[in-house]
Amino acid sequence: MAAVLEQFIEGLQQASTLDDVQASVFDLRDIYEVEHVVYHSVNASGGQYAALTYSTDWVDQYLSNGYDRIDPVVVGCYQRFHPVDWRRLDWSGKVSRDFMGEAQNAGVGNQGYTVPIRGPSGQFAMFTVSHNASDTKWTRFTEAHTRDLILAAHYLNQKALEIENGGTAKSTARALSPRERDALTLLALGYSRAQASESLEISEHTLRVYIEGARYKLGAMNTTHAVALALAQGRLVF
Structure with missing residues (x-):
């Protein structure tokens, strides 16, 4: 960013x-x-x-x-x-x-x-x-x-x-798992998928599973959208 x-x-x-x-x-x-x-x-x-x-x-x-x-x-x-x-x-x-x-x-x-x-x-x-x-x-x-x-x-x-809404944005998204949150956090920091998977010590295939899980829970249309929603909702901690 x-x-x-x-x-x-x-x-x-x-x-x-x-x-x-x-x-x-x-x-x-x-x-x-x-x-x-x-x-x-x-x-x-x-x-x-x-x-x-x-x-x-x-x-x-x-x-x-x-x-x-x-x-x-x-x-x-x-x-x-x-x-x-x-x-x-x-x-x-x-x-x-x-x-x-x-x-x-x-x-x-x-x-x-x-x-x-x-x-x-x-x-x-x-x-x-x-x-x-x-x-x-x-x-x-x-x-x-x-x-x-x-x-x-x-x-x-x-x-x-x-x-x-008077100070509180409504959200019906389910909670992210720790690994889903880690994956989106690294992407938000500008890591490539290869770098993120290496940092998390997992395969790129496994990383993709976490990203897709986060997208589904957040109702995101793509990975960038998922990162944006997670950031906007305060779900990522740096």
Whole structure:
């Protein structure tokens, strides 16, 4: 985990209001030097919360035109579990192209990367970074920062849920075994699977069993997600 992200997470953990979460989103935008960062959550009852760096003019335009019904990012990510580079979405239709043109005119950026988040009790959220960049530069950016962006997304979601629930984030995940916790801790510290298995004096196959067990208990979509959830829920001790 990059030192700047660690600093961001430490600051986020001190947040006690949704205004603090909003400020954290601006901090994250500046850390990664992108045009915008957006976190948007919808709970099972339809209640919504957003922390974002878009201009109020674009937000008003988006809401008044009901763009959430045709936005390829919203439509595409709702059907996915894995992070999505906007270039992989379907922008072929005229409505989608016109929408993207308006978004770019509003300063959203021509590139984007969105992390779908599925929380407790039917909650759905999206975390997005967007920027103006060439395909080559954006590919380098996402390859360099994907893991940290996923971690940031889940930390933001965890903190927002915690504040909305009055200070305690709900979790139905089962307890991790000591070995499952050890495996995720080493991965969180940046160990490769080979290094982690060597440190634990087990085979990579056995390590994979522990990781998969932790993923199942945490309800994680992949290993990085499992590490993010375990960190956000305070299950890993360094």
